[in-house]
Amino acid sequence: MTYLQSAHRTFNNQIEALSHLKESLDENFTLACDILMQCKGKVVVSGMGKSGHIGNKMAATFASTGTPSFFMHPGEANHGDFGMLGKDDVVIAISNSGETHELVGLLPSIKRIQVPIIAITNNGDSSLAKFADVVLALGVQTEACSLGLAPTTSTTSTLVLGDALAISLLEAKGFTAQDFAFSHPGGALGKRLLLTVADVMVNGYAVPTTPVTATVKQALLDISSKGLGVTAIVDENNILVGIFSDGDLRRALDKRIDIHETSVSKVMTIGGVSTSASLLAVDAVNLMQNNRINALFVLNDEKQPTGALSMYMLLKAGVV
Structure with a gap:
C-alpha cells in the first residue's frame, strides 16, 4: 500500500x-x-x-x-x-x-x-x-x-x-462576535472588536497644537517636537480650526512663502479629519485610509483636541 x-x-x-x-x-x-x-x-x-x-x-x-x-x-x-x-x-x-x-x-x-x-x-x-x-x-x-x-x-x-x-x-x-472578542482580548479579532481610539492614542503634552495666530515656523517646530508629521491649529478657546501637515508645508513652499512671517492660518487645511475617543480603532484605520492620511486628532464634545492618533500607533497596537 x-x-x-x-x-x-x-x-x-x-x-x-x-x-x-x-x-x-x-x-x-x-x-x-x-x-x-x-x-x-x-x-x-x-x-x-x-x-x-x-x-x-x-x-x-x-x-x-x-x-x-x-x-x-x-x-x-x-x-x-x-x-x-x-x-x-x-x-x-x-x-x-x-x-x-x-x-x-x-x-x-x-x-x-x-x-x-x-x-x-x-x-x-x-x-x-x-x-x-x-x-x-x-x-x-x-x-x-x-x-x-x-x-x-x-x-x-x-x-x-x-x-x-x-x-x-x-x-x-x-x-456574538463581540462576545467572542471578550474571550480573546489578545487575539487579532479581540483587538479589532475591542480596542478603541482612546486605548491607542497619545494625549496631554504629546498632542501637537499650534495657535492659529502663530507663524508657519512655529507650526514646524510643533510638528518636529511631537513627531506626528502634523499639528492641530487651535483658536483662543483651544477649539480645532484646522491642521497643518508636512503636505501643507510642501504646498506652501512651492508658493515661496516666508515661513518666518506668514501666519499658519494662511496655509493650513481648514477643519481637517478628526474623530472621537470612543471610535473603534479598526474604524479609525478605515477613516485614515479613506482620507489618505497617516494621522488624525481626537476631539472632545467642545471640538478641542484631546488626543492624537497615527497609523504607526495602530500598527504597533496590532490593529492593522
Whole structure:
C-alpha cells in the first residue's frame, strides 16, 4: 500500500465514522445540551490519555464560545484536584472503553455531590455509561490505525462531537462576535472588536497644537517636537480650526512663502479629519485610509483636541 493509499483509507474511515455519528444523534444529544444550558457553574471535562488531550481542547472550545469550562485530569483529581469540582458544575467524562480506571474511580464521588455526568464513550454497556445521566455514544466500528489500536477515528469523533455541543450552545445563547472578542482580548479579532481610539492614542503634552495666530515656523517646530508629521491649529478657546501637515508645508513652499512671517492660518487645511475617543480603532484605520492620511486628532464634545492618533500607533497596537 502506498502512502497516498494509506492516507485515503484513513480519510475514508474517519469520514464514514463521522457520517454515522451524525446520523445517530438523537434525543440524548438534545438532553446533553439542555443539561449544559442549565449549568450554573462550569463544564468540567475529564479524560485520560488521548481522550484527555481531546478533553483539553473541548474545554478550551467551550470556554471561548460562552460556556465557562476547564479540564480536570482524572489522575490528579483522585489525589486532591477533585476539589476543583463544584455542586453547580456539569461533568463531561470521556472514555472510549468506558472503563478507564482513573476516570471510573471518580464517578461515585461525582454522583455523591449530585453533579450531572455526560458520558462520551464507545461502550454503551460500560461502567461510565451506567453512572452517566446521559450517554453520547460514538459508534466507532474500527480505528483508522491498521492495527486497530491507536486512538484515531474515536478521538476524531469525540472532537467533532465536542465541537457540535459547543456550537449548539453558542447558537442557543446568541453568542456574538463581540462576545467572542471578550474571550480573546489578545487575539487579532479581540483587538479589532475591542480596542478603541482612546486605548491607542497619545494625549496631554504629546498632542501637537499650534495657535492659529502663530507663524508657519512655529507650526514646524510643533510638528518636529511631537513627531506626528502634523499639528492641530487651535483658536483662543483651544477649539480645532484646522491642521497643518508636512503636505501643507510642501504646498506652501512651492508658493515661496516666508515661513518666518506668514501666519499658519494662511496655509493650513481648514477643519481637517478628526474623530472621537470612543471610535473603534479598526474604524479609525478605515477613516485614515479613506482620507489618505497617516494621522488624525481626537476631539472632545467642545471640538478641542484631546488626543492624537497615527497609523504607526495602530500598527504597533496590532490593529492593522
